[in-house]
Amino acid sequence: xxxxxxxxxxxxxxxxxxxxxxxxxxxxxxxxxxxxxxxxxxxxxxxxxxxxxxxxxxxxxxxxxxxxxxxxxxxxxxxxxxxxxxxxxxxxxxxxxxxxxxxxxxxxxxxxxxxxxxxxxxxxxxxxxxxxxxxxxxxxxxxxxxxxxxxxxxxxxxxxxxxxxxxxxxxxxxxxxxxxxxxxxxxxxxxxxxxxxxxxxxxxxxxxxxxxxxxxxxxxxxxxxxxxxxxxxxxxxxxxxxxx
Amino acid sequence: xxxxxxxxxxxxxxxxxxxxxxxxxxxxxxxxxxxxxxxxxxxxxxxxxxxxxxxxxxxxxxxxxxxxxxxxxxxxxxxxxxxxxxxxxxxxxxxxxxxxxxxxxxxxxxxxxxxxxxxxxxxxxxxxxxxxxxxxxxxxxxxxxxxxxxxxxxxxxxxxxxxxxxxxxxxxxxxxxxxxxxxxxxxxxxxxxxxxxxxxxxxxxxxxxxxxxxxxxxxxxxxxxxxxx
Numbered sequence: 246x247x248x249x250x251x252x253x254x255x256x257x258x259x260x261x262x263x264x265x266x267x268x269x270x271x272x273x274x275x276x277x278x279x280x281x282x283x284x285x286x287x288x289x290x291x292x293x294x295x296x297x298x299x300x301x302x303x304x305x306x307x308x309x310x311x312x313x314x315x316x317x318x319x320x321x322x323x324x325x326x327x328x329x330x331x332x333x334x335x336x337x338x339x340x341x342x343x344x345x346x347x348x349x350x351x352x353x354x355x356x357x358x359x360x361x362x363x364x365x366x367x368x369x370x371x372x373x374x375x376x377x378x379x380x381x382x383x384x385x386x387x388x389x390x391x392x393x394x395x396x397x398x399x400x401x402x403x404x405x406x407x408x409x410x411x412x413x414x415x416x417x418x419x420x421x422x423x424x425x426x427x428x429x430x431x432x433x434x435x436x437x438x439x440x441x442x443x444x445x446x447x448x449x450x451x452x453x454x455x456x457x458x459x460x461x462x463x464x465x466x467x468x469x470x471x472x473x474x475x476x477x478x479x480x481x482x483x484x485x486x487x488x489x
Numbered sequence: 490x491x492x493x494x495x496x497x498x499x500x501x502x503x504x505x506x507x508x509x510x511x512x513x514x515x516x517x518x519x520x521x522x523x524x525x526x527x528x529x530x531x532x533x534x535x536x537x538x539x540x541x542x543x544x545x546x547x548x549x550x551x552x553x554x555x556x557x558x559x560x561x562x563x564x565x566x567x568x569x570x571x572x573x574x575x576x577x578x579x580x581x582x583x584x585x586x587x588x589x590x591x592x593x594x595x596x597x598x599x600x601x602x603x604x605x606x607x608x609x610x611x612x613x614x615x616x617x618x619x620x621x622x623x624x625x626x627x628x629x630x631x632x633x634x635x636x637x638x639x640x641x642x643x644x645x646x647x648x649x650x651x652x653x654x655x656x657x658x659x660x661x662x663x664x665x666x667x668x669x670x671x672x673x674x675x676x677x678x679x680x681x682x683x684x685x686x687x688x689x690x691x692x693x694x695x696x697x698x699x700x701x702x703x704x705x706x707x708x709x710x711x712x713x714x715x716x717x718x
Contacts, residue, residue: 319556323553325549326546326549406537421717432653439514447628451651460525
């Protein structure tokens with residue numbers, strides 16, 4: 246019902262490789278009985294026999310087709326604000342730059358840097374809000390704004406934050422586990438303290454299902470009369486039910 | 490011969506610890522309203538979540554808008570209503586009205602009655618809804634009847650399990666009547682209402698755990714173990 250803005254949804258990248266390769270031998274995964282590398286079923290397109298009816302390089306393109314190909318291109322080579330490279334790859338790129346060879350990724354990185362870096366592409370330096378603008382956690386009062394620590398978007402700040410986060414959550418988890426085991430102990434002692442016939446009755450497990458009206462805790466408290474408004478609106482928008 | 494037999498019987502009885510008089514058993518009910526609203530988030534946790542979100546956004550691929558529009562088009566029959574979210578801190582919080590169930594929405598509330606309890610004999614005290622065990626089948630039924638006498642009907646309650654969740658042994662005070670008894674607590678939860686009509690007592694409150702510990706100073710330690718937050 247509430248549409249989350251497009252920028253908030255992380256999408257999966259389309260970088261699936263079509264052939265799985267073993268990381269060590271470089272062959273397709275798995276070896277057959279005679280030691281040869283296994284061949285996965287490939288879809289072989291017939292080359293040269295039937296040229297594409299819309300060949301992008303030769304014939305003049307209609308506007309729709311060029312738009313289509315532009316869209317495909319943008320999807321396949323979608324940019325990221327910060328390029329991810331392992332340290333070995335980064336060293337390699339630096340070496341190649343000294344030789345004067347620039348890869349496409351490196352060129353794009355430079356362009357993005359010229360335009361303003363990741364700040365221009367939508368990852369600000371200031372903290373972003375989590376959630377839709379009216380209903381985010383800060384305006385709802387779920388977090389105390391002044392108590393949030395200040396941090397930059399760097400690695401070591403991230404590591405410090407991660408340590409704190411883990412510490413806080415583990416402390417809470419341990420406290421909760423201790424409290425729950427205390428509960429169970431109290432229950433066991435209480436059952437032991439019962440006289441014999443009541444003890445037998447108490448030890449019978451109660452298998453009646455939980456009541457269906459038990460609500461989960463929500464972000465904001467329920468508003469009275471709201472469900473009627475929704476039902477009315479749904480009825481109105483779905484059109485009239487029976488015209489007799 | 491008979492004397493030795495009776496001696497033997499008596500020794501057996503005392504060794505096994507049977508008391509000669511049946512112990513009084515009181516079933517009391519811990520009636521709780523579960524939290525209505527998600528609890529507050531620790532600022533450190535929020536900071537880390539926000540940081541990791543931005544860090545991931547850095548490495549995310551940006552796809553063209555026309556491509557994304559196709560996948561997130563609105564379905565047929567969508568309706569739009571203006572939504573003003575209700576505040577999490579209600580008026581009952583501001584006025585600290587202990588009789589209302591709308592206070593402290595992110596915590597559990599427990600019911601306490603003020604009136605003549607079993608153990609206090611004529612002096613009104615704050616106590617849980619309770620009833621002496623007579624001849625019902627199980628202690629849970631006794632507890633249910635206790636709650637029923639307070640609320641009127643049990644349609645909006647749910648008793649969790651057949652077993653008690655804790656017990657206290659109340660030592661006999663030095664009266665003529667030895668009023669030592671065992672008090673067993675049963676857990677039950679509020680289902681799907683906002684208001685209750687509490688009868689059969691002079692006063693009642695819905696309290697959070699800290700306030701509950703104030704009402705029972707001597708038993709605070711055991712109650713602390715028995716109730717989580």
